[in-house]
Amino acid sequence: MRKKEKSCSEAATCSVDYAFKRIGGKYKGRILWYLHEHSILRYGELSRTMPDITTKMLTQTLRELESDHLINRKVYLEVPPKVEYTLTEVGQGLVPFIRYLKEWGDEQMKAERKKAKMAGG
Amino acid sequence: MRKKEKSCSEAATCSVDYAFKRIGGKYKGRILWYLHEHSILRYGELSRTMPDITTKMLTQTLRELESDHLINRKVYLEVPPKVEYTLTEVGQGLVPFIRYLKEWGDEQMKAERKKAKMAGG
DNA sequence: CGGTATCCCTGTTGATACTG
DNA sequence: CAGTATCAACAGGGATACCG
Numbered sequence: 001m002r003k004k005e006k007s008c009s010e011a012a013t014c015s016v017d018y019a020f021k022r023i024g025g026k027y028k029g030r031i032l033w034y035l036h037e038h039s040i041l042r043y044g045e046l047s048r049t050m051p052d053i054t055t056k057m058l059t060q061t062l063r064e065l066e067s068d069h070l071i072n073r074k075v076y077l078e079v080p081p082k083v084e085y086t087l088t089e090v091g092q093g094l095v096p097f098i099r100y101l102k103e104w105g106d107e108q109m110k111a112e113r114k115k116a117k118m119a120g121g
Numbered sequence: 122m123r124k125k126e127k128s129c130s131e132a133a134t135c136s137v138d139y140a141f142k143r144i145g146g147k148y149k150g151r152i153l154w155y156l157h158e159h160s161i162l163r164y165g166e167l168s169r170t171m172p173d174i175t176t177k178m179l180t181q182t183l184r185e186l187e188s189d190h191l192i193n194r195k196v197y198l199e200v201p202p203k204v205e206y207t208l209t210e211v212g213q214g215l216v217p218f219i220r221y222l223k224e225w226g227d228e229q230m231k232a233e234r235k236k237a238k239m240a241g242g
Numbered sequence: 243c244g245g246t247a248t249c250c251c252t253g254t255t256g257a258t259a260c261t262g
Numbered sequence: 263c264a265g266t267a268t269c270a271a272c273a274g275g276g277a278t279a280c281c282g
Contacts, residue, residue, distance in 0.1 A: 014226075015223050015224075015226030017150060017226075019226030019229070020145070022226075024141070024145045026254080026255075030137055033137045042264090043263075043264050043265075047264090054256060054257075055266090056255085056256075056266080057254090058265095059264080060254095060255095079262095079263090080263045080264085081263050081264055082263070082264085083264060083265085090229070093225060093228075096221065097218060097221045098137060101137065101218055102137045103136075104140055104214060104218065105137060105140030107214075108139065108211070109139055146274090163243085164243075165243065168244090175275080176244080176245065176246090177246080177247090177275080177277090180245060181274095201244085203244085204244060204245085
């Protein structure tokens with residue numbers, strides 16, 4: 001017996017949901033954006049760039065992005081170990097969208113600050 | 122004593138995070154998209170369009186979108202009551218982005234289906 | 243019609259310690 | 263260096279019943 005098919009009856013609309021799930025994690029947006037800005041980052045570099053994320057969450061999030069084919073994980077068999085992360089082509093396809101969103105966020109934050117300033121004096 | 126300032130040291134990058142929080146809920150993307158497609162929707166219409174969302178979550182999500190100035194809520198003082206939701210200008214500013222994301226989602230879903238088909242025979 | 247209120251459950255996230 | 267493992271905390275979300 002298959003799982004009850006909930007939510008999206010129309011496939012067209014469902015893709016919004018689909019997409020959000022793939023990039024909607026707590027840290028996914030930021031990781032993708034950093035990866036875009038730096039082209040290539042090692043695990044430790046990501047970790048230092050985002051000190052608020054635990055190693056557990058960082059690893060977990062990276063694995064999810066990897067299995068969704070948004071990032072590549074390249075392991076060098078050396079001592080000490082070295083792992084590099086990059087955006088896949090699919091992942092890069094998201095860049096304009098994240099850029100758009102980031103700019104939108106900037107606008108909103110500015111607008112909010114302006115309001116707060118006016119309210120404060 | 123103010124809350125410890127975690128996460129985003131650089132304001133520039135933080136806006137990605139900021140934006141994701143405003144549209145990252147489980148249903149926000151879909152609601153915004155429906156509102157864009159239909160221009161104006163009543164509570165019950167939204168509810169019927171997305172039967173998988175409980176009234177509690179629908180109300181809660183709508184309130185969040187409202188306080189983030191992404192949607193307008195217009196109440197008609199009639200019996201029976203009538204409430205209409207529309208996108209604000211700010212909310213409409215997100216439409217190109219959601220459209221982009223939706224198209225991206227469509228592509229990915231197609232690609233996945235193709236793969237599944239090949240694997241299945 | 244358009245919501246609230248309550249209780250509960252689950253998934254996500256966090257803290258901490260440990261490893262090849 | 264780049265993770266894994268375990269347990270605990272917490273927020274988000276679901277079911278159900280009720281209200282103006």
